[in-house]
Amino acid sequence: MKLVTAIIQPHRLDNVRQALTSMGIDGMTVTEVRGYGRQRGHTEIYRGAEYTISFMPKLKVEVALPDNRVDDVIAAITQAARTGKIGDGKIFTVDLEAALRVRTGETGEDAL
Amino acid sequence: MKLVTAIIQPHRLDNVRQALTSMGIDGMTVTEVRGYGRQRGHTEIYRGAEYTISFMPKLKVEVALPDNRVDDVIAAITQAARTGKIGDGKIFTVDLEAALRVRTGETGEDAL
Amino acid sequence: MKLVTAIIQPHRLDNVRQALTSMGIDGMTVTEVRGYGRQRGHTEIYRGAEYTISFMPKLKVEVALPDNRVDDVIAAITQAARTGKIGDGKIFTVDLEAALRVRTGETGEDAL
Amino acid sequence: MINAADTAWILTATALVLLMTLPALALFYGGLVQAKNILSVLVQCAAVAAICSVLWFAVGYSLSYSGDGDWLGDGAAIFLNGMGRDTVRAGTHIPESVFVMFQMTFAVITPALIIGAYVERIRFAAVLLISALWMLIVYAPVAHWVWGGGWLAKMGVMDFAGGIVVHVTAGVSALVIAWMIQPRHEFPHGIRPPHAPWMVMVGASLLWVGWFGFNAGSALSSGADAGMAMLATHLSAASATLVWMAIEWIKFGKPSLVGAVTGTIAGLATITPAAGIAGPLGAVLLGAAASCICYLGVWLVKRVMGVDDALDVLGVHGVGGALGTLALPLVALIGSGTGHLNHVPLQQFTVQAIGVVSVALFSAIATYLITRLADMLVGLRVDLEHETLGLDFATHGESGYHMNR
């Protein structure tokens, strides 16, 4: 199994979720994060003084998957999350050694 | 070493923490996340209009562990987090290549 | 590639970010987390009653890196994040199997 | 002659009505939008208040309250020309400066109410332009017709504190603008719930308190009239709160906070035209009716007509104001209502209906033209990217909440 982690623009979440559910992936975990990257941050001006906000709001979407779904899912997320602007984010994959469903105790791919 | 990540119901945190500390695991990191899964979300109604909240609040508990504690710890978390209802969450395990304690520079299992 | 995850004191973020950018690492993702560890929590007193706050605010900084930058980066983060007090945090390293930049579809180290 | 006691109460009432716009309405509306648009709503309220105040001083007051033409005031009081420090407002015992100021707070909150229709997608320049023109072209004339001795006043229309002048004008105009500016891009299914219901309740509570100034101040004197108006106002709000809560409880099993305070506002808007005429019993009954009818109103506009009047300005204010205006002849006769009507009840009802319908039509047409003009001059709507990003940052360069360490 793999754990696919996508850092995306916040407003693409609904798109990504729909893309995933439409391909039968029914579980994911989302975290509010702040990203630093080429996109740079932005500046807010209060009473004439500039305040630099270096970090941009992003969402991290984590999906645990059987190995054979990884490529599809990455492709789907990429498409659903892309706006073409700098700051669209990244997708990372790590190997998942084990998974377990708390409610039932099922393990492995059955737990996903 | 392994990194065990549990997605749990928010109100089970105290239970899980107690279970872990009672078995000598004294460190963990908790993140507020939103989960999507079989549990589905819920609906809030404002002025007669339905608003679908697809994501449910969950907590992610991360614990870095020596390999030999993994099974115990997963069992303990499972027990402490279980309510028996859909949405109780998942436990994921990944391999941890290295760990370091910032304060002392200790590495490996000594850092945990 | 590796994914380096540092749990740090919130007020060291600017330090860590500067350390990383000064060595050419231009991307990172930050999450607000709560940590439990040797530092213990603290107590707040309201109307004479003690409330124990077991979890301390921390930040999790995640950086995806080519293998050859890992040691430098860990050293730099360690130095930038260290205050010498209990609770300075941990750095964890896991293996990253794949990375992809959403905007361009670039993969591997090019995506970082 | 100036009566110091009347003046003391109207000074107070003026402060209370300003409180209704700043911050009460701002909080009420601000809590209902998404977190990324909270500041835009607050700026809109402040800016509308500021611009309409200055315009009221410059021309609005003169158009509404100077002279007794059928259609419009004369220009004699432009820039409050000729108003001395001690001038007494005719028909009252308060200084004209106090009357101007009290009425100014009405001229401020009425266009501010309309904000609820177009939040989360409008251009800020359009807000300013529409509000300024609207106050001069819709509000000032209608205030003249009903309160300044114009044709509706001559016909005997009764509107104690603004059922027609405030709520019907604002409600109908809100619908027109909401329809012209088009729905928010997630409407209806992707709309997010109110980001801060607690803030909605705080706003509603301050509106409730402020409404004491709005309605009991409209007596323009301190005494029995103001007293009864306050009592009626309060009882209508209380009864409407309970009924809206009951409707939700029965329908969904969960009475919500946002629902309860929406009921409060419905009850307050509805009693407004009748506040000085109703007795306590009439007020309780009218409040109960308010929640039933406004509940339907909200549902009609959003679900049936499909117009994204985002914060239900027509459904709550417009419908409530019309209901109170039409029910006034009946309510006057219940319990210790005044019983005084300008005509026999049925005829009064007809006159009231003429008032509501003609003002609604006029508001709709004039607002349509104003909004077209604004569209041509500055554009109505931000682009999708800004709408998605949120107006707070896109238009005002700020973020509502910087909670991060």
Add this chain to the structure above:
Amino acid sequence: MINAADTAWILTATALVLLMTLPALALFYGGLVQAKNILSVLVQCAAVAAICSVLWFAVGYSLSYSGDGDWLGDGAAIFLNGMGRDTVRAGTHIPESVFVMFQMTFAVITPALIIGAYVERIRFAAVLLISALWMLIVYAPVAHWVWGGGWLAKMGVMDFAGGIVVHVTAGVSALVIAWMIQPRHEFPHGIRPPHAPWMVMVGASLLWVGWFGFNAGSALSSGADAGMAMLATHLSAASATLVWMAIEWIKFGKPSLVGAVTGTIAGLATITPAAGIAGPLGAVLLGAAASCICYLGVWLVKRVMGVDDALDVLGVHGVGGALGTLALPLVALIGSGTGHLNHVPLQQFTVQAIGVVSVALFSAIATYLITRLADMLVGLRVDLEHETLGLDFATHGESGYHMNR
């Protein structure tokens, strides 16, 4: 005859006292609970205000203020029957409508104070039922005894603005309900800290401002009495704030915001019965005493008795109200206190003590019965799952904060 100046002030005071419940108390209490229960507290405040207002109009006022029976008013003023628009309230120069409305805000806030005892675990239906019955069965009679010419009034009990009628009744009843409904499941060790201390402070500040209406309005006229009452009220609040802060500073090294404003409220509750009787010096001293004694009170109830009176209604309001009532004979004699007592000081003290004790007993017993009844009819407590989930969603289907993008 109606005095317009007195009326102007009481109209204002009424608005200020409504502000105390909506939104001041709602914010004060709302900030003290957990984030998942904030809305439930706000709905409870709004609903209690609404239901008690309507009931006050229907029967409450008549039970308290009509007729001069020893135990209860008569039914003559049911539905405010017979109250004309110009009726003047006997013994005052304000319209009866204004008197009814002013007193209504007292009949609203008193049951609303009790909310603090049972938050985070009560069923909403029980809130409504208990509050409604309590207002009729406890508040209305006691108001009659003390202020409506009943047996305590005849005995010469002095209670200017509600030490007994408001704070003792609410405090004691809160304890009884808190004890009957049982502690929150995390009590005492797992209780979470106030989710928004800033909100507590805003609520307390608005309470402070509103209390000017509460106490200085209780003069029922504009002039020297109201003026001195406001001054005494303010000084007691200020002095109590400083003393509570000092206690915490000495004890824990850290003077907290929640502590400071708890002191404020203690000072305000304590001066209430004596506000019209005390001079400035007496008020400063009484305020200082208030914080000392109420600090003890909070500790006694929570730590010693182990009752989960969640937001310290007894400790702060009950103890404060009793303290002020008992200290009144002394305070009247300090500095420029009025010096007027109904009896010689010691005897007045005895009478005051009879007032406090008898009302406390009556409140306890009646509240016990009301709460039993509510338990039988609708159940007192939500189940553990709902308590854990939070009442906002479980009972009202809402969430207090939707900050997520």
Add this chain to the structure above:
Amino acid sequence: MINAADTAWILTATALVLLMTLPALALFYGGLVQAKNILSVLVQCAAVAAICSVLWFAVGYSLSYSGDGDWLGDGAAIFLNGMGRDTVRAGTHIPESVFVMFQMTFAVITPALIIGAYVERIRFAAVLLISALWMLIVYAPVAHWVWGGGWLAKMGVMDFAGGIVVHVTAGVSALVIAWMIQPRHEFPHGIRPPHAPWMVMVGASLLWVGWFGFNAGSALSSGADAGMAMLATHLSAASATLVWMAIEWIKFGKPSLVGAVTGTIAGLATITPAAGIAGPLGAVLLGAAASCICYLGVWLVKRVMGVDDALDVLGVHGVGGALGTLALPLVALIGSGTGHLNHVPLQQFTVQAIGVVSVALFSAIATYLITRLADMLVGLRVDLEHETLGLDFATHGESGYHMNR
């Protein structure tokens, strides 16, 4: 003789001015700081209010308003000694108790304004010590000079509601303390943006409403003077709001909420000395000037002088108060301004300038000494670790937001 109507209005005005400190200023300032310091600002406001109230009663009032010495009041009214319940304040028709209380709210808000200079880094003990001494050593004498019959009054300085007494004293003193306590450690480049602009706006709105009491209450009577003062106050605020917005719109393309309401406050502070003298047109013009000049003021202090007057007390209040005081002779002659000056315009301007400059100098020197003393006795500044951690937890042991489940 006591006039009940005047009294009714001043009682109300007093409540409005208290509202300005608690919670309006607290929210205005609290929203501008970082989330980790929000509570510290609120405690500071509450504590300053409490301590200055008690001291005003004890000595402050006597130093300002008793006797007619050139430099300082006498001690006759210490502890309000000799003030009977029915004493009328000379020169007015209100009870002295009401006058004391109304002026107390001024003695509270003035030192509270200074809080804006030193937030996010000061020791709490220094706040208390500086505020207490400052109220007695700076505020009370200056109030005596200008309003209590002292040398500036005798010279004919005109300051209706506190341009000199409140805003110049507070603004200049703020600068001195900010300079002495040194910048926050991240100043100027690492400073974080306001954590809650919505809260800033709510505070500013309540300040706007409360300022009606501040300025129109300063007429000390109900009637034409109060009415015109309220109108002028409102129009200046409205016009300043628009102009600040316009400046930002032109300069940055984005009119911000924080900017708009900063303009509001600038307009309010600036009209303060002239509120009873200006007519509506003068007020609109003065408000416009206020935003232009105060915008420059903020920039000068922060960018050019490099002093970390964190929340711009000098730039907004000090500059505004001075501007209004100096412009008064001109404004009095515009439109329906009173036209009454104590001297011919140019000479009046000179007198006004003497007032501003002498009070500014006196404030600066006295504040310098007070602050040195406080530094020696309790230390001015928390250590870097506490500053980094935030004063909420470090000093008060609390956290502003516990949103976690």
